[in-house]
Amino acid sequence: MADTAAWHTHLDRLEAESIRILRETVAEARRPVLLYSIGKDSSVLLHLLLKAFHPGRPPLPLLHVDTTWKFREMIAFRDQRARETGVELIVHINQDGVARGVGPITHGASVHTEVMKTQSLRQALAAHGFDAAIGGARRDEDPARAKERVFSLRGAGQRWEPRKQRPEPWGLFNTRLAADETLRVFPLSDWTELDVWLYIRRENIPVVPLYFADMRPVIERNGALLVYDDDRMPLNEGETPVPRKVRFRTLGCWPLTAAVESDAANLDEIISEMLATRLSERAGRIIDLDPADSMERKKREGYF
Amino acid sequence: MAAVTQVPAETIADRLHALENRDTLRIAICGSVDDGKSTLLGRLLAEAGMIPEDRLQQMVRDSRKHGTQGGAPDYALLLDGLEAEREQGITIDVAWRYFGTAKRAFIVADCPGHAQYTRNMASGASNAELGIVLVDARAGVQTQTRRHVAILSMFGVKRVLFAVNKLDLIDYDVARYAAIEQECAELARSLSIAHSDTIPVSALNADNLVEPSPRTPWYVGPSLLGFLENVPVERRGQTAFAMPVQWVSRPDQHFRGYAGSIASGHVAAGNEVIVLPSGQRSRVARVIGGSSDLAQAQADQAVTLTLSDAIDVARGDVVADVAQPPQIAAQFACHVLWLDDAPLLPGRRYLFKLATRTLGAQVTEIKHRIDPDTQARLAATRLSANEIGYCNLSLDADIAYEPYARNRTLGGFILIDRESNATVGCGTLDFGLRRDSNVHWQHLDVDRAARARIKGQQPRCLWFTGLSGAGKSTIANLVERRLHADGFHTITLDGDNIRHGLNRDLGFTDADRVENIRRVAEVAKLMLDAGLIVLVSFISPFRAERHMARALFNQGEFLEVFVDAPLEICEQRDVKGLYAKARAGDIANFTGIGSPYEPPESPEVHLHSGNEAAAESAKRVIEALGL
Ligand SMILES: Nc1nc2c(ncn2[C@@H]2O[C@H](COP(=O)(O)OP(=O)(O)O)[C@@H](O)[C@H]2O)c(=O)[nH]1
Numbered sequence: 001m002a003d004t005a006a007w008h009t010h011l012d013r014l015e016a017e018s019i020r021i022l023r024e025t026v027a028e029a030r031r032p033v034l035l036y037s038i039g040k041d042s043s044v045l046l047h048l049l050l051k052a053f054h055p056g057r058p059p060l061p062l063l064h065v066d067t068t069w070k071f072r073e074m075i076a077f078r079d080q081r082a083r084e085t086g087v088e089l090i091v092h093i094n095q096d097g098v099a100r101g102v103g104p105i106t107h108g109a110s111v112h113t114e115v116m117k118t119q120s121l122r123q124a125l126a127a128h129g130f131d132a133a134i135g136g137a138r139r140d141e142d143p144a145r146a147k148e149r150v151f152s153l154r155g156a157g158q159r160w161e162p163r164k165q166r167p168e169p170w171g172l173f174n175t176r177l178a179a180d181e182t183l184r185v186f187p188l189s190d191w192t193e194l195d196v197w198l199y200i201r202r203e204n205i206p207v208v209p210l211y212f213a214d215m216r217p218v219i220e221r222n223g224a225l226l227v228y229d230d231d232r233m234p235l236n237e238g239e240t241p242v243p244r245k246v247r248f249r250t251l252g253c254w255p256l257t258a259a260v261e262s263d264a265a266n267l268d269e270i271i272s273e274m275l276a277t278r279l280s281e282r283a284g285r286i287i288d289l290d291p292a293d294s295m296e297r298k299k300r301e302g303y304f
Numbered sequence: 305m306a307a308v309t310q311v312p313a314e315t316i317a318d319r320l321h322a323l324e325n326r327d328t329l330r331i332a333i334c335g336s337v338d339d340g341k342s343t344l345l346g347r348l349l350a351e352a353g354m355i356p357e358d359r360l361q362q363m364v365r366d367s368r369k370h371g372t373q374g375g376a377p378d379y380a381l382l383l384d385g386l387e388a389e390r391e392q393g394i395t396i397d398v399a400w401r402y403f404g405t406a407k408r409a410f411i412v413a414d415c416p417g418h419a420q421y422t423r424n425m426a427s428g429a430s431n432a433e434l435g436i437v438l439v440d441a442r443a444g445v446q447t448q449t450r451r452h453v454a455i456l457s458m459f460g461v462k463r464v465l466f467a468v469n470k471l472d473l474i475d476y477d478v479a480r481y482a483a484i485e486q487e488c489a490e491l492a493r494s495l496s497i498a499h500s501d502t503i504p505v506s507a508l509n510a511d512n513l514v515e516p517s518p519r520t521p522w523y524v525g526p527s528l529l530g531f532l533e534n535v536p537v538e539r540r541g542q543t544a545f546a547m548p549v550q551w552v553s554r555p556d557q558h559f560r561g562y563a564g565s566i567a568s569g570h571v572a573a574g575n576e577v578i579v580l581p582s583g584q585r586s587r588v589a590r591v592i593g594g595s596s597d598l599a600q601a602q603a604d605q606a607v608t609l610t611l612s613d614a615i616d617v618a619r620g621d622v623v624a625d626v627a628q629p630p631q632i633a634a635q636f637a638c639h640v641l642w643l644d645d646a647p648l649l650p651g652r653r654y655l656f657k658l659a660t661r662t663l664g665a666q667v668t669e670i671k672h673r674i675d676p677d678t679q680a681r682l683a684a685t686r687l688s689a690n691e692i693g694y695c696n697l698s699l700d701a702d703i704a705y706e707p708y709a710r711n712r713t714l715g716g717f718i719l720i721d722r723e724s725n726a727t728v729g730c731g732t733l734d735f736g737l738r739r740d741s742n743v744h745w746q747h748l749d750v751d752r753a754a755r756a757r758i759k760g761q762q763p764r765c766l767w768f769t770g771l772s773g774a775g776k777s778t779i780a781n782l783v784e785r786r787l788h789a790d791g792f793h794t795i796t797l798d799g800d801n802i803r804h805g806l807n808r809d810l811g812f813t814d815a816d817r818v819e820n821i822r823r824v825a826e827v828a829k830l831m832l833d834a835g836l837i838v839l840v841s842f843i844s845p846f847r848a849e850r851h852m853a854r855a856l857f858n859q860g861e862f863l864e865v866f867v868d869a870p871l872e873i874c875e876q877r878d879v880k881g882l883y884a885k886a887r888a889g890d891i892a893n894f895t896g897i898g899s900p901y902e903p904p905e906s907p908e909v910h911l912h913s914g915n916e917a918a919a920e921s922a923k924r925v926i927e928a929l930g931l
Pocket of ligand 1: 334337339343344372380472505507509
């Protein structure tokens with residue numbers, strides 16, 4: 001029997017509230033799904049999902065929208081976690097985009113993300129008839145998310161409609177939907193990046209090894225450190241991947257995600273480094289260096 | 305996170321241990337436009353080292369372009385939403401901010417200030433453990449300040465911190481600050497805020513935000529951050545166990561569990577529980593939390609319970625302590641805050657959601673609307689957006705609930721429009737209107753606790769003793785009026801009146817005096833059993849009689865209030881002309897003249913009514929009641 005005398009730390013309360021949100025989604029949605037993007041937030045979500053429905057198995061599948069440009073280590077990790085947990089995993093690739101050869105290098109970050117991620121996600125949700133998609137986004141990631149609801153209403157075509165968002169006093173979620181509407185659900189809304197890492201540490205949650213510093217083949221481009229994962233990306237003149245000790249604070253498509261130089265090789269070191277460096281998490285997401293308001297636009301287009 | 309790094313000579317392990325074990329404070333911050341709320345929050349976060357370097361630099365760059373500080377850093381920009389927000393018309397939404405120190409993590413609901421945004425405060429205030437209200441030092445308490453505190457009060461926020469900002473603009477004038485502090489305390493008291501504090505700050509100069517400021521040597525309290533780190537947080541563990549069932553877990557034929565988040569109290573295997581509203585009873589077999597069995601679980605924890613009997617339990621039911629279950633009703637008196645642009649119309653059908661239960665409902669009557677600025681009751685036939693009404697609500701079926709003042713989860717609800725699916729209103733249950741005589745209530749004894757619970761109060765006997773003319777009746781009357789206005793159920797037993805009825809057979813011999821007090825004490829006890837707050841106003845000069853009265857009650861229920869005015873003053877006042885008569889020898893055994901008054905040795909409340917205003921005395925009695 002576990003001791004609960006000390007229950008009531010910040011992490012305890014965050015965990016309990018997230019579990020409540022997960023259960024509420026499953027209790028009220030017709031066909032819910034969990035958007036599993038393989039990163040640390042998804043790892044936490046999956047862990048919470050298992051807890052929420054223990055001793056049963058989570059009564060909903062995971063969906064990974066594969067842009068085909070994820071790090072190979074991410075894909076291996078994804079498949080391993082699905083096997084270990086026994087939760088159903090649906091992988092969706094926008095075949096139309098593949099046929100057109102869409103990628104970040106040939107088409108640029110915006111087009112690639114729009115076609116292989118945003119459109120792809122819309123396809124998958126529509127094809128399976130999912131009415132509630134659970135995601136790992138947090139409000140602290142960006143000021144543009146500070147007003148996002150936990151249950152976020154999406155209109156036709158998954159569009160985010162700012163004026164239709166519903167107040168959520170006492171965490172009472174209104175999940176009623178019209179025919180073409182769906183919900184995005186964010187159980188980690190109140191978590192910060194620090195909370196996520198402290199919780200991963202406390203609960204011993206497996207994460208992709210890319211978060212830990214290691215020697216990796218790195219090229220430097222426009223001041224950003226890119227880990228060279230396969231030979232689809234043509235090297236510019238004078239560029240050769242050189243081994244450097246780096247890690248990632250956030251994971252995405254490898255040509256779009258910058259690494260940071262670091263010696264942090266375990267969770268304690270990652271957290272200490274985070275407390276000391278004070279750069280925002282998204283500084284490493286090259287896609288955000290697109291024109292201002294890009295977060296906002298992507299949200300409306302259904303990226304989240 | 306500089307507050308974390310400042311702690312000297314600690315190891316990584318220590319630091320992580322502290323972070324892992326910190327607790328949470330949920331804050332709702334509100335202020336009128338331009339009181340400096342954004343500047344204050346931005347500055348607090350920056351001073352405490354919680355804004356990432358790249359964002360700080362961005363703010364400094366943006367300040368040159370469109371700051372309000374003539375190019376100097378404008379900390380409000382750290383929080384400002386994007387241009388797009390303005391186009392979308394959501395600048396008025398609550399914005400959520402997160403920060404923390406090694407001691408505590410803070411979840412801040414940053415609420416918009418305008419009068420027409422009252423509805424936007426609802427989400428922020430509903431879960432807040434502390435309200436911070438900005439006050440402009442030049443203006444002091446404003447109408448808007450009053451409204452913000454009123455809404456915090458309606459949503460059950462028991463603790464309010466007034467941040468008196470822009471102190472630089474009043475030259476750190478202590479006298480001016482003291483006057484505002486006084487205004488704030490009075491405001492909080494008038495709106496039943498149990499705990500209020502005031503801090504002098506200048507967001508612009510970072511005075512008293514993180515460190516005590518040298519510019520306010522006269523202020524000895526904590527800095528804002530210090531206050532936030534140390535203010536006590538109320539827990540919901542003290543009350544009886546109740547858990548709304550959120551999800552029935554049936555992974556296979558062998559397992560049937562009820563998943564939910566605990567709304568109040570503790571639960572452990574073996575506890576006897578009742579399922580409401582059906583009234584079936586069982587015992588808790590297992591308490592499962594996460595992936596292991598727990599010895600016990602407490603309020604806010606998300607668990608799965610199994611019961612030892614195969615009974616029918618569904619989502620929306622409430623599993624509760626059999627000894628003190630929530631109440632059951634289908635009709636309620638409640639407050640409603642209207643959120644939608646189309647008005648609330650009595651008789652229209654909506655969906656009602658409370659905890660995990662959703663069912664049909666209609667507001668049958670709007671009793672009155674409440675002016676958010678003055679609390680005055682206004683006549684109303686409909687409620688428009690941002691208006692608060694006191695209403696009768698009728699549900700399609702019984703639900704288990706608690707008055708909101710006792711439990712936010714089991715007393716807070718939303719209303720949903722059936723056509724648009726929008727969340728159009730939210731509200732707080734006050735009490736059940738008609739109690740259907742459901743079978744399951746018959747096996748529950750209706751006892752004193754049950755009667756008190758339905759009234760939502762702790763029964764008490766306030767025994768006012770003192771000389772004739774000391775002010776007993778006046779003070780008792782003020783106390784009763786105040787309690788009544790706050791929704792408490794009371795009765796006053798007054799010496800003169802009782803002698804005209806129940807005790808008209810009694811005279812003033814010693815034996816009759818004892819019998820007089822005995823009867824009154826017994827009546828008071830019966831009324832206490834009925835769940836009332838009883839105010840007894842009798843001279844009751846003898847200690848022995850008062851001891852006898854006290855002995856009839858349980859510990860803590862009897863409060864002796866000594867209304868202590870010197871004989872000379874009472875005699876001067878001589879409202880009823882009795883002292884004159886006694887001096888003239890027309891009344892024998894008159895207390896203070898022909899018969900002694902034995903002052904209480906250790907009264908719960910000692911009022912010096914000779915030199916204290918009756919209203920002030922009444923306030924102290926209310927405080928002593930601790931309701
Ligand atoms: N002198 C002075 N000005 C302040 C202070 N705090 C805020 N202000 C100014 O008051 C104005 C409104 O501030 P802002 O934070 O935007 O107010 P909000 O509407 O409450 O968020 C701005 O011009 C601020 O620079 C202060 O402590 N002293």
